Amino acid sequence: MAMSTTGGRRRGLGLAWLLALCFLTLGPALGTASRLTYHEAFVAQGAREILASGSWEHPTIGGRPWLEKPPLPFWMVAAAGSIAGRVTPLAARLPSALAATFLVLGVAHLARRHYGTSIALLAGAMQATTSWTVLRGRLAEADVSLACLIVWTLVAFDHLRTTTEINPRRWRWAFFVLLGLTSLAKGTGFGAVLVGSVVLVVLFWDRRPEAVRRLIFPAGWLVSGLIAVVWPLAMVAKYGPGVGSLWLMHVADRVGDRSGHGFFAGESWGEYILGVLGQGLPWTPxxxxxxVHAFRALRRGELSAGDRLMLAWTVAPMVLVSLPGGRNTHYAIYAIVPWSIWAALTLARFGSRLEARGRSALRVRRTAVVGLTAVAAAYGLVFGLFGARFDRRGQEWAFYEQAGALVRSDEPLVLLYDDWDRDPYPTPFGPIPHDLAVRLYYLDRPASWHLDGDPISTEADSPPSSLAVVARDRDLPALAELGDVQTLARGPHLRWDRVFSLFRVVPIRPTVNSASSTPVPRTMKTGS
Structure with missing residues (x-):
């Protein structure tokens, strides 16, 4: 009984330590170290519009349906915003930080099953202090949430393949439910394909019929499939086949060599390899x-069940995400989760060598704990003290906060775009500029936008007394045709092609054609 109590206390202390490391790496200045990125803003603004409309079926951006990504990240941020009272940057990023924390616990749980408690704590601590865990865990994006779901799906699979239980119902249902949820995080079927590649390799490698039989579970496959496809089918039923074409386009752009605009987020092999190695720092070596040690054991035929799972997980998903022309470093994070366990095993071997040379085991363990805690604290200090200082793009977003405060509540706000800007995202509901979400989030008010060739007209039954416009200086001649122009605020000169100002236009009343006595509206073209 005393030994059981001692073991439970040690496990509790180990869990507390891992949670403390996650807090040190992810907690400091989570909402203030930097402003939201373009991709984060889509999630945050989409969640804000969910709460504003009360409709949770799908997010919108500027009132238009935004169906590029599955809704789970938007739902999580909207839930956090509902609890917080509004979707703040902290509320937007908190779900990712929690997902990163559960990912760390999943890695530790898996390592403990195969390598013991000491390796579990080392692996969890290394995962908590790996650069991609920290960076992705501090962003309101889907990547770390999908990684967390993949980890726990494979944890459930590992229980199914190695357990001695005759009917492990809890882990069987966990596997199928989590497998379905991966499709709601980042692309229908993407996470399931990555998990499936690992499962198939391990089942073939293990050659254990009982593990295969546990996966022959029609009810589980039905539930998993329903979780994965109900939302996509509902969107196709509501908005038509164009939605399905949108998703197929995204897959084709990533899998194919080229799309209409060149490589879709593609990287050269040199950039990609260096990026993958960099994401595992500081534990990559x-x-x-x-x-390498595992492959040597493979050659000798000495791999354990845990080694087989780790190798399959390291190789199979990496092949799948690396071969397409649209490969990108951040897709590889799902394959490098086992690196934390490999690194922990290596560090443990180094510790054993130190003990063999006369170092006490207690001193070696304390050194590891202090060192890992110091790395976690360094992350927190860097983000807490210096993060905001290096956030150059955030200066532009601060300008939009200022602009939102200067525009009257009853004054229409227009955002002008032209061919100098990046092409907008094509959607079945019309194009959406890539920075529209971040502008709307920081303006914190409705705004319309106009693309080159799309006219702005002052003709209306009750034209506004003034119009607020975010534009460039080169738009001033066209704005002057609408009326008197006042400059309310100027944005930062961060990039020569992204210097925007806030103008107020007091419209000129429509002139009257003397021949027909018909009002002639005055219009403009952006970028004219």
Missing amino acids: LALIGI
Whole structure:
């Protein structure tokens, strides 16, 4: 009984330590170290519009349906915003930080099953202090949430393949439910394909019929499939086949060599390899040593069940995400989760060598704990003290906050775009500029936008007394045709092609054609 109590206390202390490391790396200045990125703003603004409309079926951006991504990240941020009272940057990023924390716990749980408590704590601590965990865990994006779901799906699979239980109902249902949820995080079927690649390799490698039989579970596959496809089918039924074409276009752009605008987020092999290695820092060298050690054990035929799972997880998803022309470093994070366990095994071997040379085991363990805690604290200090200082793009977003405060509540606000800007995202509901979400989020008010060739007209039954416009200086001649122009605020000169100002236009009343006595509206073209 005393031994059981001692073991439980140690596990509790280990869990508390891992949670503390996650808090140190993810907590400091989570909402203030930087302003939202373009991609984060889509999630935050989409969640804000969910709360404003009360409709949770799908997010919108500027009132238009935004169906590029599945809704789970938007739902999580909207839920956090509902609890917080509004979708603040902290509320937007908190779900990702929690997902990163649960990911760390999943890695530790898996490592403990195969390698013991000491390796579990080292692996969890290394995952908590790996650069991609920290960086992705501090962004309101889908990547770390999908990674967390993949980890726990494979944890459930590992229980199914190795358990001695005759009917492990809890883990069987967990596997199928989590497998379905991966499709709601980042692309229908994407996470399931990555998990499936690992499962198939491991089942073939293990050659254990009982593990295969546990996966022959029609009710589980039905539930998993329903979770994955109900939302996409509902969107196709509501908005037509164009939605399905949109998703197919995204897949084709990533899988194919080229799309209409060149490589879709593609990287050269040199950039990609360096990026993948960089995401595993500071533990990449230890992880690579661990992987080499595992391949040597494979050649000798000495791999354990845990080693087989880790190798399959390291290789199969990496192949799938690396071969397409649209490969990108951040897709590889789902394959490098096992690196933390490889690194932990390597560090443990180094510790054993130190003990063999006369160092006490207690001193070696304390050194590891202090060192890992110091790395976590360094992350927190850097983000807490210096994060905002290096956020150059955030200066532009601060300008939009200022502009939103200067525009009267009853004054229409227009955003002008032209061919100098990046092409907008094509959607079945019309194009959406890539920075529209971040502008709307920081303006914190409705705004319309106009693309080159799309006219702005002052003709209306009750034209506004003034019009607020975010535009460039080169738009001033066209704005002057609408009326008197006042400059209310100027944005920062961060990039020569992104210097915007806030103008107020007091419209000129329509002139009257003397021949027909018909009012002639005055219009403009953006960028004219």
